[in-house]
Amino acid sequence: MLPILSLTLATLFVGTVITFFSGPRARYVAAGVSAAFLVEIAVMFLQFSWPAVAVAPTHFAESESYPWIQVAWLHVNYTVGIDGISLVLILLTGILQAVTVAYSWTERREPGAWFGLVLLTCLGCFGVFVALDVLLFFVFWEVVLIPMFFLIGFWGGPRRRYAALKFFIYTHVASVTMLVALLVTAFYSHSPSLDFASLAGSASALAVPTQIVLFLSLFFGFGVKFPIVPFHTWLPDAHVEAPTGGSVLLAGLLLKLGGYGLIRWGLEILPTGLAHVQWILYAVAFASIVWGAGVSLAQRDLKRLVAFSSINHMGIVLLAIALYSSLGLLAAVLLMFAHGIVSALLFMVSGSVHHTFGSRDLASVGGITPTAPALSTMTMTGALASLGLPALISFPAEFTALLATWDKLGYWVLIPLLTLVVTAAFYIWMMQRLLFGQPKGIPAGAHDLPYAEAFAMGVLVVLTVLYGILPNLLVHFIQLSPVAGLP
Amino acid sequence: MTGLPLAGFLALSAVLLGIGIFGILTRRNFILLLIAIEVAMNSAILNFVVFGAYWGGVPGYGIEGQSVAVVLIGLAATEVAVGLAIVLALNRLRGSINVAEATVLKL
Amino acid sequence: MSGPLNALFPWAFLVPLAPAIAFVIVGLFGRRMRRLEWGGWVAVGGAFVAMVLGVLIAVGEMLSPGTYTDRSFNWFTLPGNGTGTFPNGFSLVMGTLVDPLSAIMLIVVTVVGFLVMLYSVDYMHRDTGLPRYYAELSLFLASMLGLVLADNLLQFFLFWELVGVCSYFLIGFYYQRPAAASAAKEAFLVTRVGDVLFLGGIYIYFQQFATAGPGLGWAAAGFPFVFHGAPFLTLLHPPNPTLFTLAGLLILGGAAGKSAQFPLDVWLPDAMEGPTTVSALIHAATMVAAGVYLLAVTSVFIGFSATDSFAIVAIGGFTTFWAASMAMVNRDIKRVIAYSTVSQLGYMVLAIGAGFTMVGLYHLFTHAFFKALLFLAAGAVIHAVDTQDLFKMGGLRKTLRITSIGFLIGGLSLAGIPPLAGFFSKDDVLSSVYTAAQTHPMYWPFFVLAFATVFMTAYYIFRVWFLTFSGDRPRDPTLPPAHEAPWTMTVPILILSGLAILAGALVFVPQIGGLFTAGVGFPATPGVPPTYTTTDILLSVVSVGLGAGGILTAYVLWGNGRVFSLAEDSAAQPIRRLLLERYYVKTAVDWFGLRVVYAVSRFLDFVDEYIIDGTVHGFERLFSELSIRLRRLQSGVVLDYAAYVVVGLAVFLVFLYVIVPAIPALGGG
């Protein structure tokens, strides 16, 4: 069978390098690479054989493994493989890469570097989703940081340098913690190699207290990426300062790394550890949900608002993961995908609002609908999707997530359930302030969306509706993962 | 060898070292510093001589100590030479050999 | 089941599909069409197809009552893994369900929908946003029909949310008016509260039935049994009575949100910011009735719990009175009708709570027609005189002849004057509550409230009629000269007038009545069509008397251009002010929403920025301070460096001679 994963990695890598050095023509290269990436993803889906969907959860497909570092005491392999969860998130990666390239089609400033860094970010995320070895995983995990650091710091807003540094250091500290925990897991459990499989196999031998400590450190490591309250303060700054493309990748992909990592490297390796500290995760999740929603309500900056709403949504993801049930994980992954699409859309919206009307301040810009009907349509779709309107992508995910919560936690479901009202509140209020009422703060000659941006957002809108109506397109695949066997 | 109180020699060399270190910490004149360094060095040399003699009496052990002592004397000489070279250059450049005054590089 | 028209049932999905297609066409190409009305005609066409199909299906159901379900579309599948709550997984399905209830709703929604669409063509022709209007209206119609044909509660909820959004957009149709925008926001958020409760109820049922044992697994059945008690009647002792009661209350909350029942009723009067047609279709005939419909379809097991039943009765009965009281003083023609809608919905809820589900639906059925009629007539008036203020109008019966007649019919029907539609259904509601009160004494007060409301209803609606049409000239001379509306507007009014007259009596036709009696799987529902025992006749006589009294009072106070004004020092003044201020509920809601919640969120934001993020900065500052202080050691004086070396040496000696010997672990001692 085609070694599709390595092939894809190679494609992305070569593509990135070429893009870096092709200056003004970079966007065409980037577009080509994105297309190739999507094709390869399609191949993955095909090789994931649709008929097999009916059968019980399988293990990793497409596995490849070659020795990488082999000394007497340290066995590191280049091991890659995917299951349903990674597959869906890879699809998300491909989509977001394509739309980001499309959205920033007219980027004039150092286009080579811009598109190169965008591709590099996606390369890193793809790597994280396919890596099945501690070192490989960590390498890709960190590779993501560098391009994002430059994307924010070079193309960003007024306080971009501060935001970039904060993002870089904050998340780096977290990753380091995560690495220690993984290493301790590997060496204390005398795992034969640093492969995921052998870790998962041997970790259960560890003493329970050790597992608890390890899981908590992993939780911190991944949680910062989520981000979880109270380790979230890097996010609003990063988002507000980041260029639109950067925000899209940041919210759409980087946050998902946290969720994916927690599922793959936390929950699947140290289930016992999770079982003992589940309540901590619940508490944190509830805190994030309520906090994110509550703070969003107070925001005047459109981007900041969307950023805090991400905290709220990722809180629901965390909750669903912490439930440690197949339904919960299904919901979590679905919600990650949904949030990836929707937040990307919303960040594009805020980006377009910013450079069309010169400001994102909801108090100073308003009533844009007559000026930019298309933009306001996109805004409505994004906002409604994000507040969980049925027939749009988030609804099946949130419905399942809360169902799983009710199933495991009973009346605690009221916290996220009632928060839905707040979520609705700040989005509806945002729409009222931004789209409706008398036009204000509209500069002369403000125009509706340019084609590139309209195209990018259009794609996302279509996907939002498509997956909202046919969630099974994803659900079938998510089921094909080792964790689908949980109660 | 029984006549020799080894502890005494140890103490003597320790005292020498102490004097040397004290000198290094307190002198600001480069020349005096060099002297202090020499004193400190000599404490080591003294030890080697003494214990070279001691172990020399033990069957199976050579006179390594004394030979090392000789080498070290040479080394000390080299060091002083280099030191003096630096002193000269300093003096030519700054007109002073007060080491505490050279503080362009700091923090 | 067999019947000539049953062949149509598999095609029921086309009913919502037709307007949906219209929505897509108008939404995408509406703005590009050479004349904006064309989009309108497309929408009307979609609605027409839906009406024909819908009515035919309903007729088919009349001819051969039964249940037809089609659950072909698997929306969301969780393959079972043999463990956990859902051992054999579950699949959430989208499907269509044709049964008496949906047949009734089909008739209501499609007919009113079509007529309103038709009416809109000229009513809205001045608007530039026409394509948007028709797109949203078609989308609403599609969603509403999807809801009506819904096969399970989840699908029900799905379309329930969609109609909510459509109503949100249509209320905010004149989005440049701040009032409209904020009314839309208010409507969405208040109903959202109800929706969330509804969702909670769904979760409870979902889990309970999934765990209730073999045969009731979600995967097996979707929800049709939620509609038809049959499987559930075997479940008279549901898995967990407390949870069931709770679920009932949550569902009630959802219904209250949509159907604007107390205390979630604030949004409906404000929703009148939207175009009158929208008020007629969405906020009178169809969407607001969805809550009642929800109660009807779930009444089977809500009815299990006396608590729930009482809660429903209480809310319905109280809302009836509460809304009517506010309707009596308002001077905005549309708002009066809106309050009356709330109050009438209260009647329906009351009936369902009392255990007479089909009576509730019966009133829903008739109410849809005469209330739509009233709104369209009011729309014609507003269209003609361009104001909604009753106290500016007057004497319009000369110019707006058809309209005034239509309004009169609607008013009589609403006031419950025989033999109009309203008479039968309202009368039936009252008698059914009366019957229920025999066994549940707690219902009496609400019966009394409902009964009193009959008088108020007649009064406020005729107050409107007299103020608008009687007298010889408008009170405000500046009003433009009124002209009768064009046929696209009058024809719907006429048709609806016909229905407002006949709809009540129709149930005496056995087939149609069959729909109301043979609610398949329901406990046999007495009361429809009304059976006139002596008590009933007595009740009817009294209620008709009350109605007539109301009309008379209205005539005395407002007839022939009279204007009744309450003396300033009258003891009734505070009450009047209270009613005008809507019992200060709106004020309270706004205060809570805009002040309290916002203040809290500002506080959270402050904490986030200055305390949580402040801590992060604290670390940064700590390290840089440390760095700056430590750098002082790098004095540049070489002798200091030498001193550090010696100090280091000393530290080692201390370690080797003091610490090591002291700690056996280090090989000392």
Next chain:
Amino acid sequence: MTALAWTVFVPELFLLGAALLIFLLDSLGILRDRRVELFGGLATVAIVVALVGVLADLRFAPLASLATVPAGVVNAPWTLLGGSLVAVTSFGLVFQAIFLTSALLVSLASLSHPSDQKGAAIFFGLLLIATLGMTLAAFSADLIFLLLSIEITGISTYLLVGYTRRDPRGLEAAMKMYIIGALSAALSFFGASLLFSVYGTTSLATLGGPILYNTHFPPPLLGATSIALLGYGFLVVGIGFKVTVVPFHAWAVDVYDGAPSDVSAFLAGGSKKVGLFGYFLVFLVPILLSGRAPPGLPPIPVGFHVLIVHFGLPLQVVFGVMAVVTMTVGNVLALQQTEMKRMLAYSSISQAGYMLIGLAVATSPAVAGAVLLIFAHIFMKAGAFIVVGAVAGLGVGSRITDWKGVGLRFPFLGASFAVMLLSLAGIPLTVGFVAKFVLFSAAVQAQGWFVWLAVAGLLNSALSVFYYARVLRVMYMEKGEAVVVPIPAGAVAGGSDPPLLGVGGIGYGRAAAIGVAVAIIFAFGVYPQPVLASFQMAVNHLLQVL
């Protein structure tokens, strides 16, 4: 004892010969105006040849045969009372390779040294001598021999630092380095003398092992073990000066700052490493021999008794504490640093802290990891100093804030510097990351309290990201052009180059050195297997007998 095969000294002979030749040619005054190229070329060639020779030894002389060289640490610790001076071990050869590589980078970079032609002979000659000292140290089997070799390196580096006698900064640096260096030398020789007094020999294989004592000695006031420990204490301090361990680090900052960039590169890349090598050689034996008698005790002289000592744990604790303190202080001090070279100096101090973890853990994986980090450090730190020199040569100021926009004005230099900093910060796909990963994994693998060393190390590297990222930010994200002062005449050697590479004005030598460094950083960052495997083998080979 059989003689060593003289061939193993060929590299050293080349270095020595080249040095003498350079001085000779200089005194003869040949090619006065092309001296940099001439001597530089000579030195480079010599170093290359030496490096080839060493690699050949590593590659062709089978380790087994090396192991049977009847001298030194490796195989027969107890057969050599009276000691032999040198032993050839694969460990030593690996370090020779490391020393020569750093020397090669420096001499390559200095081929286009913008200094007056006069200094050339001194510079390259002393460079060769210093390298010679280091390579000799790598062969030592005897403490005195080791210390003497280190002294050779030391003395020649004092002179290197101050070789441009006109520059007050350089001279001040030389003075400071000399004073602290001489003090440390005295201390370390005193420590050696104490050890000699206890053991009667200075053979590294014997030191740290069981102690022979009789009635005369130890004297009543101090136990023999205490004196031995005292000796080790002095050695820790004395050699620590080269390793720039806190608190013996203060000189390094000023010296790296004051010395010419290439010399700083040599100090950070080379002479620091010789100190670490000394640490390993001196302290691994007592740590690993602790508490046991090695096989084959010699005949015990009459009237003597054998005393088994436990130096291991105390020394490990010492090094552990030193490691944490050093890395932390280095990083914290670097945070607020405003001078580029001083920032690099502090970072190099913290790196020394990481390397010490290897010694504290003292398992073969850990030592291998430390060696890998030492190897990586050459390219990261020496490379960085070379870049700094190049950028300064282009007229950019020495403060970090002067580097605004450097990344965009000099793409090649900027990118290379960025890579080196990221490698120092331990970001993946660089050799710096791999080295830290291996080292910390080894610490974790040793379990026990060593895990905390790994934690401290990782947190520190996270902390260090702050100041590295700050430099990236200045280079790429700050507005405004780099502050440029007119380029001094003669700065441009190597002619003009294609501007794309941005080599223009820094000369091919520097460009080559930088390019090589970056290439290696990436190559071994992606696939470290070859180096790691050979280091691991060498370390195992060193430790197998202990």
